[in-house]
Amino acid sequence: MNLKKEILTLIMIMICGLTSAQVEIRGTVLSELTAMKPDADIYIEVLQSRHPGTIADSLGKFRLEYLEPNKEYLLKISAFGFPTQEFEVVTSTGIANELFLLKAECEFDAEKADSDWQNRTPKLLLFGSIAPVANTKADQRFEKKYKIKYYDFGCTPPAMDCLKLYNERIFELMDEKYGKEWRKKVRPDVEYLN
Incomplete structure (x- = not known):
C-alpha cells in the first residue's frame, strides 16, 4: 500500500512540474509597415526578470518558456532600424500566443x-x-x-x-x-x- 501511495505522490509531483513548465509566451514579431517579419534580427528581452530573453527566428517567431503563471511580463523588443519598443503580456496557466507589431519611424517610404x-x-x-x-x-x-x-x-x-x-x-x-x-x-x- 505504501508503494502505491509513493508512486501516486511522485506522479502528482511530475504532473505539477510539467504543468508549470508549460507556462510560456509564444510570439510573432511583424513590421507594422509590411505585415511581415522586419528585415533585421529581432531581440526579445524580459524586463525585471532573470529570464535570459531570446532571438526571433527567420519568420519572426519566438518562445519564452518556464514563466510563472498569471504574471505580467514586460518585454523589450528591438530590431535594427526600429525604435526599441516595450509590450506587456500577462501569462495564464498555459501558452500565451501573442502578436507584436513593431512601428518604424520612416523618413523614406x-x-x-x-x-x-x-x-x-x-x-x-x-x-x-x-x-x-x-x-x-x-x-x-x-x-x-x-x-x-x-x-x-x-x-x-x-x-x-x-x-x-x-x-x-x-x-x-x-x-x-x-x-x-x-x-x-x-x-x-x-x-x-x-
Missing part, C-alpha cells in the same frame, strides 16, 4: 518616393557602411541620364522596411517612365532590386 518623384528629387537608396562606395563615372552618367541620385546612408540607415517601401516604389516609377532597360545599368548595391 512609398509616399516619400511619390513626393520625390513629383519634385524631381528621386533617389535610389543604398544601405551603405562606415566607408560608402563612391560613384564611378558610369554611376554619374546613370544619374544624369535617368535624373535620379544614389543615396547612401552611411552607417546610420533607417529600418530596412522603410528602404524597401521607398525603393520598390521608385522602381515602379522608373519602369513606367524608362521601361526595364535602366535595371541593367544600375549599381548592384541598390537595395531590393530583383
